[in-house]
Amino acid sequence: MRKKHFNILGLVIVFCGGFLGTVARYLLSHAIQASLGNNWPYDILLINITGAFALSLISTLADASLYISPARRLFLNVGFMGAYTTFSSLALGDFTLLSGEKAMLALLYLLCSIIGGIIAVVLGQILGLRIVQRHTPATAALPELEDITHNEILEEERLSPPSS
Numbered sequence: 001m002r003k004k005h006f007n008i009l010g011l012v013i014v015f016c017g018g019f020l021g022t023v024a025r026y027l028l029s030h031a032i033q034a035s036l037g038n039n040w041p042y043d044i045l046l047i048n049i050t051g052a053f054a055l056s057l058i059s060t061l062a063d064a065s066l067y068i069s070p071a072r073r074l075f076l077n078v079g080f081m082g083a084y085t086t087f088s089s090l091a092l093g094d095f096t097l098l099s100g101e102k103a104m105l106a107l108l109y110l111l112c113s114i115i116g117g118i119i120a121v122v123l124g125q126i127l128g129l130r131i132v133q134r135h136t137p138a139t140a141a142l143p144e145l146e147d148i149t150h151n152e153i154l155e156e157e158r159l160s161p162p163s164s
Contacts, residue, residue, distance in 0.1 A: 017079020
């Protein structure tokens with residue numbers, strides 16, 4: 001049986017990213033509520049959509065090994081983005097609308113969150129691929145997005161030594 005390797009540096013990286021993601025979410029949420037009010041979960045919607053865009057952009061750049069090392073990806077995707085966006089906030093926002101007997105608003109919020117999130121992921125990927133194309137020699141072959149699976153990425157991060 002193989003002994004599992006625990007990487008304390010990875011834990012510190014995720015913790016630091018998570019701390020900053022939480023602070024960013026808190027500050028942005030309060031700014032959005034102060035600007036747009038808190039009668040509808042605008043803050044959660046905007047945070048989740050911008051988070052979907054950023055996560056897609058970061059992943060696309062990291063998949064092409066452009067600018068983003070495994071340690072930076074751990075900091076940004078797992079730590080920062082993991083704390084910045086959460087499904088539980090989406091569910092709570094929708095439940096709050098439903099419990100206030102605002103079924104149509106709850107449905108609209110859910111649809112905007114899902115469709116907006118998917119659109120943000122596509123836009124983040126498009127932007128990421130354009131950045132990669134500009135910074136990659138024409139002779140270099142980039143892997144097709146479909147060829148890269150989430151499990152392969154996690155395995156690569158697990159096997160890669162943290163970069164400084």
